[in-house]
Amino acid sequence: MNRLETSFAGLKLKNPLIVSSSGLTNSVDKNRQWEEAGAGAIVLKSLFEEQIMLEAARMQNSEYSEGNDYLQTYYRGHCLNEYMELLKGTKSVCTVPVIASINCYSDAEWTDFAHSLEEAGTDAIELNIMAIQSDLNYKYGSFEQRHIDILRKVKKGVKIPVIVKLGSHFTNCIPLIDQLYANGAAAVVLFNRMASPDIQINTKSYIGGEVLGHPSDLSEVIRWIGLTSARVPNLDLIASGGVWDGAALVKTILVGASAAEVCSTLYRHGADQVKAMLQFVETWMEENNYQSIGQFKGVMNAKQIKDGTAFERTQFFKYFSLKE
Ligand SMILES: Cc1cc2nc3c(=O)[nH]c(=O)nc-3n(C[C@H](O)[C@H](O)[C@H](O)COP(=O)(O)O)c2cc1C
Structure with missing residues (x-):
């Protein structure tokens, strides 16, 4: 038996390392290489709601205003077709689960795309809801x-598992995750990484901040997966950030x-990682005598700690009050 086997969202994975949605997964060739490198699943680069809308707006402002409606339809279709090719091509060369990703912030017309993605063979859909x-x-x-609302609308159109990837800016994401579970989310990913702003002080211009994450991002992921897995125990959770x-x-x-969706370290170290x-x-x-992932999954979540010390305020209190 393969001791690294795991499952989430009804998908069986040969191991818990998922290549995360990003430029790492934007071509069929790259995805074939991730499969060959041994990845357990692949989340395709996101199709962005903004991207589609921006392209449509650009066409609207173009000089070809007469053919506008036609061009808008074509342009949307074209963008989608490229994504369909990425999905179908990846499915044809990979045996591991392939998950399409949509980066969205509203329940507007993109929700129809979910059904097309299902027809094109995606094993699941990941909604990266970000704003x-x-x-x-x-x-x-x-x-x-x-x-x-977004989850419900997408779920109306598809039968495949729908996974929700959350940002990390919630005061308390646990009630939301509980509601997502109640509304049929097959799994939740904690957390997405947002592109961060920075400033160039000589030119006084806005620039992009660090593109890649950092190993220290892991601690927030540990905190919230540790708390959530104790409080919403029947929902599958995927780690993302600092792995x-x-x-x-x-x-x-x-x-x-x-399982964990892994991104920055693969950008930095390549497929051998x-x-x-x-x-x-x-x-x-x-070394620890575990025959399966299930044997140690969650054994250190918040349920194991009576007062919640490791994950909540008391750790802060202990650290600063007892050390100084
Ligand atoms: C260059 C880059 C591009 C990314 N593109 C996407 C994307 O298209 N869709 C998405 O859901 N997440 C995207 N992400 C976020 C990653 O999938 C991942 O959730 C995040 O980087 C945290 O994981 P890490 O610490 O392993 O990098 C991107 C991240 C990076 C660094």
Whole structure:
């Protein structure tokens, strides 16, 4: 038996290392290489709601205004067709589960695409719901509700598993995750990484911040997977953020993740990192007498700690009050 086997969202994976949605997964050739490198599943580069809308708007402003409607339809179709080719091509060369990804912030017309993706053979759909809430008149809870509305609308059109990837800017994501579960989410990914802003002080211009994540991103993922897996125990959770090596992958499973979506370390270290990470997990399991992922999944989540010390405020209190 393959001791690295795991499952989430009704999908069976030969191991818990998923190549995360990004430029790493934007071509059939790259995806074939991830399969050959040993990845357990692949999440395709996202189809962005904005991307489609921006392309449509650009056509609207173009000089060919007469043919506008036709061109808009063509342009949307074209963008989608490219994505369909990526999906179908990847499915034709990969045996591992392939998950299409949609980066969205509303339940507008893109929700129809989900059905096309299902027809094109995606094993699941991951919804990366992402938007910064900065409106002065923001109504508390409305962004959370939008997640549920989007999930419901997509689920109406498809039978395949729908996975929701969350950003990390919630005060408390657990009630939202519980609601996503109640509304049929097959799994939740914690967390997406947002592109960050920075400033060039000599030119006084806005620039993009660090593109890649950092191993230290892992601690927030450990905290929230550790808490959520204890409080919403029947929902599959996927770690994303700061999983840079095999030890980090082990940690995410110990706190309750079924698998981890891995990105920045693969950008930095390349495909060999997949094998190195999986080798580490396997050796660690052997040394700790674990025959399966299930044997240690969640054994260190918040349920195991009576007062919640490791994940919540008390750790902060202990660290600063007792050390100084
Ligand atoms: C260059 C780059 C491109 C990304 N593109 C996407 C994307 O298209 N869709 C998505 O859901 N996440 C995207 N992400 C986020 C990653 O999938 C992942 O969730 C995040 O980087 C955290 O994982 P990491 O710490 O292993 O990098 C991207 C990340 C990077 C660094």
